[in-house]
Amino acid sequence: xxxxxxxxxxxxxxxxxxxxxxxxxxxxxxxxxxxxxxxxxxxxxxxxxxxxxxxxxxxxxxxxxxxxxxxxxxxxxxxxxxxxxxxxxxxxxxxxxxxxxxxxxxxxxxxxxxxxxxxxxxxxxxxxxxxxxxxxxxxxx
Numbered sequence: 001x002x003x004x005x006x007x008x009x010x011x012x013x014x015x016x017x018x019x020x021x022x023x024x025x026x027x028x029x030x031x032x033x034x035x036x037x038x039x040x041x042x043x044x045x046x047x048x049x050x051x052x053x054x055x056x057x058x059x060x061x062x063x064x065x066x067x068x069x070x071x072x073x074x075x076x077x078x079x080x081x082x083x084x085x086x087x088x089x090x091x092x093x094x095x096x097x098x099x100x101x102x103x104x105x106x107x108x109x110x111x112x113x114x115x116x117x118x119x120x121x122x123x124x125x126x127x128x129x130x131x132x133x134x135x136x137x138x139x140x141x
Contacts, residue, residue, distance in 0.1 A: 002101050003038075003046060005070035012113040014062040023058035024122050026110070028102045030095070032069075033084035035077065047072040047080060049090075049098055053106040055114070055122045062119060064110045072098060 032050035037043055048069055055064040072094065074080075080094050090098070110122050 001073050002097070003040070003071040003073050005068060005101075005105065007066055007068040009065070009067040010109070010113070011065045012062075012117050013064075014117045014119065015060055016062075018057070018061050018119070020059075022061065022120065024055065024120070025058065026053075026055045026103070026107060026122055028053050028099050028106065030090065030098065031067075033081060033090065035081050036071070038071065044073065045077055047074075047077050047094075051098075051102055053102060053110075055107075055110045057119060062117065064113050064119075064122070066106050066109065070098065070101070 029052045030049060031052055032048075034048050035045050036048045037045055049072055050069045051067070053066040057063060074094065076091055076094060080090050083089055083091060089095070107123055114121055
């Protein structure tokens with residue numbers, strides 16, 4: 001369970017005007033995992049997980065980058081910490097929960113930041129189009 005998160009760095013950079021085809025990619029990377037003791041009702045051990053989130057506008061147009069950390073509480077903390085120290089990986093269940101959480105939070109913020117630097121949203125929005133007019137069918141007999 002994710003207890004909380006914070007950003008330590010947020011950067012939105014526009015290198016040049018967008019022209020031609022545009023490819024946008026988003027990625028999240030776990031950079032660190034360490035056990036930490038916090039006091040929340042009682043003392044408990046949690047994982048502090050460092051992350052980097054990147055939205056890249058390919059061909060060098062620009063990027064949106066976020067760095068931060070989150071606190072994770074769960075029953076597999078010891079095993080996850082050992083696995084990280086050994087292989088730089090997290091158990092799949094923790095990895096999926098953390099990355100899905102980060103995609104949700106970071107992409108939401110990236111949409112706002114992209115708008116501020118006049119870049120397209122990293123997520124496509126649905127478009128409303130005019131309704132098709134039906135041809136009137138009349139019977140002449």
